[in-house]
Amino acid sequence: MVLAATPIGDIADASPALIRELTGAGLIAAEDTRRFKAMLGRLGITVDAPVVSYFDGNEASRVGVLLDALAEGRRVVVVTDAGMPVVSDPGFRVVAAAAERGFRVTAVPGPSAVLTALAVSGLPSDRFCFEGFLPRKSGERRRRLEALASEERTMIFFEAPHRLGDFLADAASVLGADRAGVVCRELTKTYEEVRRGSLGELTAWAAEGVRGEITVVISGAVAVVASLPDAVGAVLGRVAEGERLKDAVAEVATASGLSKSALYDAALAARKG
Numbered sequence: 001m002v003l004a005a006t007p008i009g010d011i012a013d014a015s016p017a018l019i020r021e022l023t024g025a026g027l028i029a030a031e032d033t034r035r036f037k038a039m040l041g042r043l044g045i046t047v048d049a050p051v052v053s054y055f056d057g058n059e060a061s062r063v064g065v066l067l068d069a070l071a072e073g074r075r076v077v078v079v080t081d082a083g084m085p086v087v088s089d090p091g092f093r094v095v096a097a098a099a100e101r102g103f104r105v106t107a108v109p110g111p112s113a114v115l116t117a118l119a120v121s122g123l124p125s126d127r128f129c130f131e132g133f134l135p136r137k138s139g140e141r142r143r144r145l146e147a148l149a150s151e152e153r154t155m156i157f158f159e160a161p162h163r164l165g166d167f168l169a170d171a172a173s174v175l176g177a178d179r180a181g182v183v184c185r186e187l188t189k190t191y192e193e194v195r196r197g198s199l200g201e202l203t204a205w206a207a208e209g210v211r212g213e214i215t216v217v218i219s220g221a222v223a224v225v226a227s228l229p230d231a232v233g234a235v236l237g238r239v240a241e242g243e244r245l246k247d248a249v250a251e252v253a254t255a256s257g258l259s260k261s262a263l264y265d266a267a268l269a270a271r272k273g
Contacts (some may be wrong), residue, residue, distance in 0.1 A: 005110025010187030026074030029054035
């Protein structure tokens with residue numbers, strides 16, 4: 001099985017390896033068959049292999065079809081509308097199933113909105129995490145952002161253009177309006193735009209409305225290490241309010257940057273003292 005990355009914008013980014021895999025495939029699973037055939041037209045190539053749809057709605061039911069094709073010795077190529085299959089796109093289920101059955105799974109490398117946005121953002125790229133799409137509802141989205149508030153790695157998100165303003169407003173509220181961010185719009189396409197600023201500034205900009213494919217990059221939190229005595233005081237205050245010592249230590253250690261074990265021992269000693 002081959003996971004084939006397709007251009008995220010400019011069709012000229014299609015690699016010779018992608019064209020070779022498409023023309024030599026035994027079966028092609030495409031996220032949107034109409035868009036796939038339009039891409040073939042832009043590439044100026046034709047394929048002999050049958051093309052079947054493989055998207056979120058039918059992914060589970062299609063796995064058996066693709067595995068049967070692999071068992072017959074056919075070369076199955078999986079493509080999505082743009083970018084790399086599996087990364088916020090269909091593909092995970094069939095990869096997991098194929099690997100479990102012992103079939104070889106490889107990939108045609110290519111464009112990725114995740115790495116492209118990170119590279120052009122100008123934010124630290126030595127350590128990063130990909131969070132994909134956050135929940136659509138504000139309450140659930142804010143809870144996810146709260147869980148990421150102390151994340152020190154650069155964070156990368158996908159978002160729909162009509163929800164970008166709400167996403168940035170929640171991010172500014174939870175992570176801080178001064179936190180650095182970058183909105184990458186229409187990467188590698190004609191109207192590519194990379195907008196840098198604080199989350200507060202980006203929220204105001206997005207309020208006017210934004211179109212296109214969106215990737216958001218947000219800088220990680222700056223580690224703040226509190227003094228051990230202050231942290232112990234915070235732990236004991238939580239315990240006095242009824243929280244378990246272990247849970248209080250975990251929360252304060254995460255927020256303060258201190259070692260959980262060191263804070264636990266110090267808090268335990270303070271309680272006994």
